[in-house]
Amino acid sequence: MAASRLNINLQALTANYRYLGQLSSSATQTGAAVKADAYGLGLGPVSKALYNSGCRQFFVAHLSEGLALRQEIADQICQIFxxxxxxxDEMPDYLAHQLTPVLNSAEQLDRLSSFNxxxxxxxxxxxxxxxGMSRLGLDKAGFEALTSSMSSSHPLSVCLVMSHLACADEPAHELNTDQLEKFKQLSAAFKDTKKSLSNSAGILLGQEFHxxxxxxxISLYGTMSDPATVDENLQPVFSWQADILQVRMIEKGETVGYGAEFTATRPTKLATLGVGYADGYARALYRPDQGCVATVGIGGYAAPLAGRVSMDLIVADVSHVPDAVLEEACHAELIWEGFRLEDMALARHTIAYEVMTGLGGRIIRHYDGPQSGPPLQGRQITQKTKA
Structure with a gap:
């Protein structure tokens, strides 16, 4: 059995979904982005929990993700974008599995029109x-091709017009209002078609963007795009633990790990934990020369890393953890109250998205809260029930 696990709270997930929905007017629906295996937390359990909370529009990145999601919720009526x-050559799969393509170019417009x-x-x-993102999406020429096609003998059926905000996590950025006005202007050509602009950060810009x-x-999973921004109304959705595989003492002057980067300055008690960079626990979390040494939690006590992160293992200095606590402990917390997801992202000079989507496939996912259906292939899923 794997020595590292995620504890995923589906009730916190659905509470976040409801909170985000309450920020919009009653005329606005709330969808969910579940791409990249629901940001590393498990596509099947996460999507089913969201569906049971009222979500009917799901967004994935690739066709393969859409196919996997349709298999998970095959009996449910919902849109998968x-x-x-x-x-x-992908159009037959879209039709067969009732997936909705998002058209980003004139070529894709032609592809769908010809297939239809x-x-x-x-x-x-x-x-x-x-x-204004200049990434995916119809440019001026593509938009003109789209509007021209609407008056052809075979017009496209458009169910949603959308765009994506580039700087929504910076509320004062002038591009936010620029994109809003441009979206209003262009989407006006589709008077009776639903429209969508806001991602997680965009929701917080106000209802005009909704x-x-x-x-x-990312907000569904309890955090925001900017790791320095914390919304107290969002509940953390998961914690990360690793088994304590061994506890040992080393003497002053002895070293730890590859490169002997940690040298004990006193007799030191060490705990070796079953997690490493193969699981997504980044090597960047131990950079003492740059002032970065992550901590793990054991019984509520913080223990700093001692030595480099290796593929399967990390070592923590547990000298200040009481012996009674250490004797009872079987695991250490990697993401916890003392070292949150946002803290891990900041320590790595990255964002929560990268931390979450980098969580390794061999980590066991445990789920608290209601779910239904068989477990995802390749994952061990346990269901905890309350007495």
């Missing part, structure tokens, strides 16, 4: 307009 849109002329039940699509559908992602 594939953000990167249809690639060559060959089938009895043409596919509807979402349209992504680039309003339109008909919001698309929260």
């Amino acid at each position: 594939v953000l990167e849109g249809p690639q060559k 002329q060959t089938v009895l039940n043409p596919l509807s699509a979402a349209v992504h307009i680039d309003t 339109f008909d559908l919001t698309r929260p992602g």
Whole structure:
């Protein structure tokens, strides 16, 4: 059995979903971004919990993710939007599995239009307009091609017009209002079509940015895009633990780990933990020359790393953890009250997205809260019940 595990609280997840929905007017629906295996937490259990909380619009990045999600919630009526849109020869899969392509280019418009002329039940699509991100989305020429196609003999059925905010995590950034105004102007061509602009950070910009559908992602999982920003109304959704594999004493002058980067300055008690960079626990979390030494929690006591992070193991200095606590402990907390997800992201000079989506596949995922259906293939899922 793996020596590292995530404890995922589905009730906290759904509480976050409800909170984010309450920030919008009653006319606005709240979707969910569940791409990248629901940000590393498990596509099946997360999506089912969100569906049971009322979510009916899900967003994934790739066709393969859409297919996996449709398999997980095959009997449920919902829309699954594939953000990167249809690639060559993928259109039959969209139709067969009731997936909604998001069109980002004139080529994808042509691809869908040509396919729809060959089938009895043409596919509807979402349209992504680039309003300032310069990443995916229809540019000016693509948008003109789209509007021209609407007056053709085979017009596309557009169910959603969307764009993506580039700087929503900086509320004062002028690009936010620029994109809002551009989106209003361009999307006006689709008077009776639903519209969507806001991601997690965009929701916090105010209801003017919400339109008909919001698309929260990282906020569902209890954090925000900027690791320095904390919304006290969001509940942490997961913690991360690793087994204590061994406890030992070393003498003053002895070293620890590859490169002998840690040298004991006194007799030191060490705990070796079953987690490493293969699990997503980054080597950057031990950089004493740059003032970065992560801590783990054992019985509520913080223990700093001692030595480099290796592939499967880390070592912590537990000299200040009481013996009675250490004797009872079987694991250490990696993400916990004393070293939150945001702290880990800041220590790595990155964002929570990268931490979460980098969580390794061999980590066991445990789920608290209601879920249904079989476990995801390749994951061990345990269901805790309350007496």
